[in-house]
Amino acid sequence: MRLNDGFEASASALTAQRLRMDVIASNIANAETTRGRYVNGRWVPYARKMVVLEPVQKSFSNLLHSKLSGGKVRTAGVKVARIVEDSTPPRLVYNPTHPDADENGYVRLPNVDILKEMVDMLSATRSYEANVTALNASKAMFTKALEIGRQS
């Protein structure tokens, strides 16, 4: 059914935006984490994570239907393809008393920019809200369709 595809698209986006929000929360929580990973006898700070979104390809039956009706193959929703790490270098802060400071007294802090994370968070929230609205619209239409032929 076609309206169900609308539900699926919106639901997949809600999942994706929520995962994006989780990743942002992890970044903010670890903004000062100097011991992210232990590599070659040395602590490496936490690296900022980002989600990669990509459109979901349709299922086989949907593909077949759209091909048979001569339409273009379209997508149905969105998914998080993978979570990647930001490769920008860590922030260097001079603090010789820190236990993870190097021989010159510099501490390597994560490459997390709180401002960037906050902006991303707002964007994710708004996208989530937009998808909730779309989902509610689909729901209202579905309910309306059930009223066809009902005696008032």
Place this chain on the structure above:
Amino acid sequence: MNVLGGSETALLRTAISAAEVRQQVIADNIANVDTPGFKRSEVLFEELLAEQLGKRTESKLELRRTHARHIPAGRGAGVVRPRIVMDETTRMNNNDNNVDIDREMALLAKNQLRYNAMIQQLNHKISMLRIGIEGR
């Protein structure tokens, strides 16, 4: 006898299913608002219908065809089907995405209202038929 088989009902049915397709397409556009490189799609139906109806203003009735290869004449609005087109010429964002969320939300509201209106019209038609059948 087919009570609801009139051309008006057929047209309404096509229009309702076009609104459903459009709802799906808009939901997909909104879902992919943050996807890099995504291009928005839209449903063409009203334009195609207007084109189809505008072409044949002189003859209001559809000719009956007894053979599939006869040339159709008259209205024949039932053959108009919604078409999904992808807008690949524009860019809205630095990541090649061209979904304008404000526009999509407006289209969503518009589509919903139009859908409700069409359902109401169909309901009205059914209740008129009911009056005709029951005689009160």
